[in-house]
Amino acid sequence: MRLHWSPKSPFVRKVMIAAHELNLTDRIELMRNMVALTKPNPVIMADNPLNKIPTLVLADGTVLTDSRVIIEYLDALAGGDRLFPVTGPERWVSLARQAQGDGLLDLLIIWRNEREKPVAQVSHAWIDAFEIKAQATLDRFETSAPALAASRFDVGQIAIGCALSYLDFRFDAVGWRRGRPALEAWHDGFTARASVRATEVTDD
């Protein structure tokens, strides 16, 4: 299978962390392709007309997006019930955590695109709202950090961990660690995992 990939995309990173955890990296051929909001890339759009990565192309030509679907597919390929609790209340908690991590990442990516516009086009009303929602979401993560630390490593942890690491990478000014010691301690454990270290991003 082939994966449209870039080392700096946090959603791609989610998939690669999962692939490392599931020992599937040698089955995935990486195709490095850049995406940008205002630069539709024909190579990616041939497989995913939404111009987003990660996009996974299976041997039979089936195209799987987005990161959640790809991770669930990889999990099943590895036997299942590894990064997704299959049933019960744990499944809903895990999926809801993933949705919160993904939701924060979606917000951050629009925020970054907005702040990189020509100055006259930047909406401070948008950016102020992004800041409020991001800080409130981080406060919620701090509250749930003890439960997160007590849970097994799963898609919820991957999504929240990737969102925090993306803040480190692109949003230093948010200062996500300030006043959030439990979340910081949990993230320290996250970044110590082999799968997370193997997918570290560095700026150009």
Add this chain to the structure above:
Amino acid sequence: MRLHWSPKSPFVRKVMIAAHELNLTDRIELMRNMVALTKPNPVIMADNPLNKIPTLVLADGTVLTDSRVIIEYLDALAGGDRLFPVTGPERWVSLARQAQGDGLLDLLIIWRNEREKPVAQVSHAWIDAFEIKAQATLDRFETSAPALAASRFDVGQIAIGCALSYLDFRFDAVGWRRGRPALEAWHDGFTARASVRATEVTDD
């Protein structure tokens, strides 16, 4: 269970169509609450700090977001395997279709927010890119319309159908039907379903 809800949100509509299909509407208490990108709503943020709907609050206080997670939860509550194929290739096709429908909706919602900014802030580079990606995604839906028409009604159909109906509601100028007769025919069948008629949106 309580659902933060608005009749005009296409992601809420996905959930409500699912609830009608699964005969669960009488178990869901609707709380009407507006969300807007630049107006964080404290009532919603108390449950979902990302300020998004749909947000479902279970009797035990567990909060489930987003529409995908909520629909999968409702499906399980109704016995399972109704709107989500549980295993096999059909599951990946269904989830990938849902992701494409959701992805188009995500794009449309940012597009709408962008075009409603003060004129000097509107990025035509963004809007041009949104148009290219939306048209390409619709072309892909047209190609897959025969397979869609041959599939059972599931989350993939709900997401794509809601995206097309949202284009009718907010993006008449996109002209999604032009040159896409198979998709139009499929959408006619979608809109004829009782669950879809019961959740029709009307502009103020």
